[in-house]
Amino acid sequence: MSVNEMFSSIQEFLSADHDVREDIRKVVQVLEQTAREILTVLQSVHQATGFKDIPSKCLRARELFLTVRNHLGDLKTKFPAEQYYRFHEHWRFVLQRLAFLAAFVVYLESETLVTREEVAQILGIEVEREKGFHLDIEDYLSGVLTLASELSRLAVNSVTAGDYTRPLRISNFINELDSGFRLLNLKNDPLRKRYDGLKYDVKKIEEVVYDLSIRGLSKVQESETAYEK
Amino acid sequence: MSVNEMFSSIQEFLSADHDVREDIRKVVQVLEQTAREILTVLQSVHQATGFKDIPSKCLRARELFLTVRNHLGDLKTKFPAEQYYRFHEHWRFVLQRLAFLAAFVVYLESETLVTREEVAQILGIEVEREKGFHLDIEDYLSGVLTLASELSRLAVNSVTAGDYTRPLRISNFINELDSGFRLLNLKNDPLRKRYDGLKYDVKKIEEVVYDLSIRGLSKVQESETAYEK
Amino acid sequence: MSVNEMFSSIQEFLSADHDVREDIRKVVQVLEQTAREILTVLQSVHQATGFKDIPSKCLRARELFLTVRNHLGDLKTKFPAEQYYRFHEHWRFVLQRLAFLAAFVVYLESETLVTREEVAQILGIEVEREKGFHLDIEDYLSGVLTLASELSRLAVNSVTAGDYTRPLRISNFINELDSGFRLLNLKNDPLRKRYDGLKYDVKKIEEVVYDLSIRGLSKVQESETAYEK
Amino acid sequence: MSVNEMFSSIQEFLSADHDVREDIRKVVQVLEQTAREILTVLQSVHQATGFKDIPSKCLRARELFLTVRNHLGDLKTKFPAEQYYRFHEHWRFVLQRLAFLAAFVVYLESETLVTREEVAQILGIEVEREKGFHLDIEDYLSGVLTLASELSRLAVNSVTAGDYTRPLRISNFINELDSGFRLLNLKNDPLRKRYDGLKYDVKKIEEVVYDLSIRGLSKVQESETAYEK
Amino acid sequence: MSVNEMFSSIQEFLSADHDVREDIRKVVQVLEQTAREILTVLQSVHQATGFKDIPSKCLRARELFLTVRNHLGDLKTKFPAEQYYRFHEHWRFVLQRLAFLAAFVVYLESETLVTREEVAQILGIEVEREKGFHLDIEDYLSGVLTLASELSRLAVNSVTAGDYTRPLRISNFINELDSGFRLLNLKNDPLRKRYDGLKYDVKKIEEVVYDLSIRGLSKVQESETAYEK
Amino acid sequence: MSVNEMFSSIQEFLSADHDVREDIRKVVQVLEQTAREILTVLQSVHQATGFKDIPSKCLRARELFLTVRNHLGDLKTKFPAEQYYRFHEHWRFVLQRLAFLAAFVVYLESETLVTREEVAQILGIEVEREKGFHLDIEDYLSGVLTLASELSRLAVNSVTAGDYTRPLRISNFINELDSGFRLLNLKNDPLRKRYDGLKYDVKKIEEVVYDLSIRGLSKVQESETAYEK
Amino acid sequence: QPKKDEKDNNINISSPVMMAFKVFQVELDTKHDKYERLVKLSRDITIESKRTIFLLHRMTSVPDAEVLKESECKLDGIRLKIKQIAKELIGEDLYQYHRAFTPGIQEYVEAISFQHFIKERSLLSLQEINQRLIFADNENSEGSQGTSTDHPEQQGRVLFFQVTAIDYLLGIADLTGELMRMCINSVGNGDIETPFKLCQFLRQIYDGFSYIGNTGPYEVSKKLYTLKQSLGKVEDACYTLKVRGSEIPKHMLADVFTSRAAMIEPDEVMS
Amino acid sequence: QPKKDEKDNNINISSPVMMAFKVFQVELDTKHDKYERLVKLSRDITIESKRTIFLLHRMTSVPDAEVLKESECKLDGIRLKIKQIAKELIGEDLYQYHRAFTPGIQEYVEAISFQHFIKERSLLSLQEINQRLIFADNENSEGSQGTSTDHPEQQGRVLFFQVTAIDYLLGIADLTGELMRMCINSVGNGDIETPFKLCQFLRQIYDGFSYIGNTGPYEVSKKLYTLKQSLGKVEDACYTLKVRGSEIPKHMLADVFTSRAAMIEPDEVMS
Numbered sequence A, B, C, D, E, F: 001m002s003v004n005e006m007f008s009s010i011q012e013f014l015s016a017d018h019d020v021r022e023d024i025r026k027v028v029q030v031l032e033q034t035a036r037e038i039l040t041v042l043q044s045v046h047q048a049t050g051f052k053d054i055p056s057k058c059l060r061a062r063e064l065f066l067t068v069r070n071h072l073g074d075l076k077t078k079f080p081a082e083q084y085y086r087f088h089e090h091w092r093f094v095l096q097r098l099a100f101l102a103a104f105v106v107y108l109e110s111e112t113l114v115t116r117e118e119v120a121q122i123l124g125i126e127v128e129r130e131k132g133f134h135l136d137i138e139d140y141l142s143g144v145l146t147l148a149s150e151l152s153r154l155a156v157n158s159v160t161a162g163d164y165t166r167p168l169r170i171s172n173f174i175n176e177l178d179s180g181f182r183l184l185n186l187k188n189d190p191l192r193k194r195y196d197g198l199k200y201d202v203k204k205i206e207e208v209v210y211d212l213s214i215r216g217l218s219k220v221q222e223s224e225t226a227y228e229k
Numbered sequence G, H: 001q002p003k004k005d006e007k008d009n010n011i012n013i014s015s016p017v018m019m020a021f022k023v024f025q026v027e028l029d030t031k032h033d034k035y036e037r038l039v040k041l042s043r044d045i046t047i048e049s050k051r052t053i054f055l056l057h058r059m060t061s062v063p064d065a066e067v068l069k070e071s072e073c074k075l076d077g078i079r080l081k082i083k084q085i086a087k088e089l090i091g092e093d094l095y096q097y098h099r100a101f102t103p104g105i106q107e108y109v110e111a112i113s114f115q116h117f118i119k120e121r122s123l124l125s126l127q128e129i130n131q132r133l134i135f136a137d138n139e140n141s142e143g144s145q146g147t148s149t150d151h152p153e154q155q156g157r158v159l160f161f162q163v164t165a166i167d168y169l170l171g172i173a174d175l176t177g178e179l180m181r182m183c184i185n186s187v188g189n190g191d192i193e194t195p196f197k198l199c200q201f202l203r204q205i206y207d208g209f210s211y212i213g214n215t216g217p218y219e220v221s222k223k224l225y226t227l228k229q230s231l232g233k234v235e236d237a238c239y240t241l242k243v244r245g246s247e248i249p250k251h252m253l254a255d256v257f258t259s260r261a262a263m264i265e266p267d268e269v270m271s
């Protein structure tokens, strides 16, 4: 093969690569758009009025996740399955965001931690790399960390909205999450940096719980709630 | 035309260009001076005593904006209208600052979000690119984001000054702003970075509202206000 | 107009802007591709065999410039003419490159310095800013400086290819160019830096002429050429 | 004079210059050492126990400033007065630091802003450039900005140490400082950058005051203090 | 004096300083213009035809130096003499360039090294720092180093122009210069870097002399010259 | 040990370290001075007149090396012998230079490559690290590479001076050196960079030898020399 | 093209110059190989040290015997690696290869001083660190290690490694980041004593570093900024604890809170 | 301080969340360990490739069978390392660990394409490089290798490694630097044919890179400048050869030089 032919064939490769990336970029843009819509739906729970109809918001988010599944299905067709990490940077950010949104929905619905399997199922993708377009473990963890900081905000706002029991439940949830993360040996990478933020979320929630405790507000409501039932 | 002649004519061109830039620089310096004066007037609202005579401060700022209009009118004459973006960098910073100041005045006066049209009107410039010296949309948005961080500071200081209802109003305003921004698909540019800061302002204000709420301070004052009426 | 409505209309605006940039980016990519093809054609003059059919290479390049004209014609339609400097960065690089290629073709054809008018004519664009999509003067100068360094390489390779008279002609040409640039008062910007490189090209070519001169090679060939006639 | 003779005399000159710089460097090193000692003394006010004996710490710092005066007196003798700016870089850093330390001592003693005259007097140097070894105005301003950030730290730590009234006083002081700086038209230089940091100090201190205010802590102590009297 | 008053007076000071710098900048621009003109006059000695009327070129340069003296005289009035090093960076570059040009003229006239005194006299400034606006020794040396590289170019071009004796004279001159510089103990600064370039000039000129020597060209001409006399 | 004590002891260590380095720096400055003097002595061999009294120059250099030995003897006393590499950077440069100068003297005397042992002996230091202050192998090699480039210059100048046999001998010498260096596996460090220059020295000498050959100059003189003997 | 061979033949392969360069080749390769082995050891040490630190963070405020024991095991493993470094450096100038292993050693200092602080609430000194890096040289019994340097006269002797003062300083500077993390964790765990202790300790270290100032090497000065930030975070945390702790529960509706003591132990309420 | 323990106990160590995170721990550690092993392999490959290149430069212009054989041995050794990489990557996504081994692979491309040019005077293609990276997976017989991944279903199968187009490009960009060195060496050795051949070849590669332009990744564009400089040096060398070769020996005093042929073979005169 002559030098010219060699470079021509490489140029062809680069062109093809460029086209694949353009295609991916387009789908990712649409995904980001939908992710922003889901975020807007879920964000409203922070407002005083928002605490009432959490279930309906979750339903709306679930609907939008169906659209996400379609887009992700589309994304999979844009490149060979075994080259996931070649293009990872393109969708890494949006996938972390979607993992967070899935985790948020699941938390609002059931106050449990979404599993990697559940996120994958909600997004219509795989858990295991071997099986196809999957959710990278670090992206899943990153999404979970975003949830933690969202919940610390929720704890604050639920007090404002007069719900004094939620912060305690969030506190237990986040504490377990924190214990989980402490098991991990992270490298000096973005995930580590985000994990460093988790301590501040834990701290913030602890402060809210403290504020409620010294005012006896948590207990009061618990008993109130008990009576109401 | 000989090479030398051509280069001579190019040099004439470059000289002229250099002069235009010098002229622009001078007007911009004067604008920055006035912008700092407006800022000093408005900054005083953060002080305990400042909450009382907001209206008079706004009036003073409005007067200074008349001077700004004159300077901007002067600026327009320094270069051909269709070369706005050729020299944009020169005035970009001060225009963002003036947009913020306009937004701050309007907020203090009416607790509403200044529109692009209003800013343009206050500054005596155009909204639409086609019509002449205008307010670039990103510069408007940048000014609005500065307002958000100024308001988070105002929420804090209004509590110190004993005004317990303002933070809640600010909180609502900022939430609306935040939803607004969530409609935008920003590029990875300075504006996006500044927008990422908005969520800290939102959170800060929510915490102020929380602090008032858990201590029953917001309600107290509301009822007080009610009684007073 | 509510905040949401206003932001929706801003998003429309931003979307439109984003689309314009995408369109521009695509055309620019095609332009870069063609520019690389012209470069490949013209670059081959450096090869030992390349000195023979310069005219045919120039013809081929001229053909490709017709394609360039079409693309540039296309580019013009992508945005309003008065926003040239708003998007300048997108095509600045490729336009400098095309200016160089035009200058190279013209030099190879006639051993003269292409004027700004000629470049504009070859590219099918305007010289004067006011008339529409034009060749910015600094981009023209940048292209001319690239020509200088290409010619210093050509001087070397023409000797290797056995052409002993060309270097002297190049030397005269470059000296004239150098005097031209000395008329300019350049700012401390990239162009100034590139201009500082010109003196190395001048020196390099002078050394080639020196090498020929001390060995009596330039004279020999001149007389040979004389005999041939 | 032969070339060699001329270069010999130049070398003598360079040697002399080199010696001057060596001498300056040595005195500056000693100055830095003393400055670090003053810092150690003053920094201890941040400790829980440190708030008690501020006066004695200030006295100790004042003593060390006498040493500084001696060193600076020594420094002046190392070079001709009119070459101040020739060697400015050598002592610029330590002089800014000393200006800060002087400002810190004066603040701790009297809660006032040290004037340029006072700093000069404490350091035993001149205020006016014409009179000899002086305090450059930008170095003074730089020292004052360092004070601002030190005071924001002090506000936090004084609360931890149980002193609830100091933050309010610091807040007023910093606000005055901030208005002062807003009168200045700073260039885009290091000082400007440092000034941009001032607003974070202002905000930080306002938040401390807020925290005290919302908990009624500032008032409580004030009345306590009142009772004590 | 209140804080505000103090900052107002500081602002007056800063404004005055800003004005001084603007004034200096303007004069320096004019100086650069004239320096470029002198350069253009002297550069032409490199061309084949240029070797003939060196004297007339030198006369023309001398005339232009009179203009330079006027501008420098003007520059001196813009700031207090003892603040030379405060503003040194503004004119350092152009003064190095003028020192080079003076050195070049003197070399062309008499093939001797211009002394610092002569440069100062040509520019109408002082040699000694104490006496006022002077030529910093490092700027003088920098100008001399530029001369060395100009002469290596001249050696090459004089051969091209058929003058085979000049390179030997240049070689001797440069060797003397090199020994001179070897007497200096330079710091690790820009000057040292430029000095490191001197050895390339020395080598280049030696190679020119070698080229002439191995071809018996230097001798030939010497004897020719001898005959001519 | 308390934190304070710990830091005091480290500060003591740093002070001691600083003093050692100051001491070393002073001796190194003196060494550099002497090295420059040796260089000036040896440099003169490049001049036409210099070829005659090489032996006397070498003697003079040898004398100066005695001074170097004294300084190096002094240097050894400034720090613990086993911490050579802790301070290596301080004398690395001057030792490479001295190694070059020793190699140059030895070459001029005997046209052989100085061994590491000889350099060490001339400088009065060790070859083996274990034995004390020694010559690092890379510093030795670096010195040898400087010799190569000095000899390529000498080859050129010896032709100018009419000595046509020396280049051939230099060529053989350098070729052997080149073969030696090719045995080494260098890292991407300064030495590698310097080694890359060796090829150009080899090339230059080859060109000189070629120039002589095609003119039959080397043979002629050889026979001449033969006759003279 | 026979001439090239001829030329090559000119250079006598066994000439003194060529012989010398063959020696140089071996010397340089040996050095580079050793350097490379040290880099690898350093990387291993870095990773294991980082994992030790993560392990230690798994404890909440009170020292946990099991975790401490596990960390001790890990540190023992790291010390074995340092012993290998020490072996490589037998008879060498430590500073010649310093750049190869300094990252790992700094990380080790960070890990062991962190463990020490957790156990003892004090600063581990350089001397103490170095004392634990004296090893018995039982090379024969280990055999499997790749080090080929076999100094018969060294056998049975004592091997030791010396951490330099600068590496110690840099390790301690990084330690402060971990202490800050520990502080925030403590607050989150409802432990309100540890933060104040940490704050005190960090202030001492910060004062120590300001005392040294810019007399240390550049790398130390560079870490000062991060150190200051960490201290700021810890001071803020203590401030918050103080502010909320001193709040008088005016609006208190419950009856449990009557004494100040109850306020300091909020966990009981929570659990 | 009994409350902390209480708090800890709240978190059930065998809760689903904790169980999941234990799995994550293993997964992340496994990945990082593999990454680290690949980095070490890459470093080894880099060093050996560089040494191979030095070895090849030891030849003067004519291919030297012995040196070529030795270089082949070295390259075989490197390929064994690449095989180890390939083993690590069995069942993995190559791009997930790409950053770990890309420096070594680029250096290998540089070394083997340099050897190929010396032998064949042509450009080694990416396909040819990859063909030589297909290995028989005889893991059992090698045993000693540290790789622990034991995929029973993979045994007896074929192992292969695929150099990516970008790594190939980057390796070739670096190759041009070595070719430039070879060119200058040739001139120094009095070989006047090789430089012209090299010049021709380098121009082709340069044209190739300009054809690709900025469509490749940033790292490629970054190397273009060095590539252009190398080409310039080679063109200058050829220019010098031409200029001096075409000089008519007017001042020739000897009788040996009568034909142009003699001028091209100066070595005979020299030796």
Ligand SMILES: [Mn+2]
Pocket (backbone or CB within 6 Å): G110, G174, G175, G177, G178
């Ligand atoms: Mn750490």
Ligand SMILES: [Mn+2]
Pocket (backbone or CB within 6 Å): H110, H174, H175, H177, H178
């Ligand atoms: Mn390479």
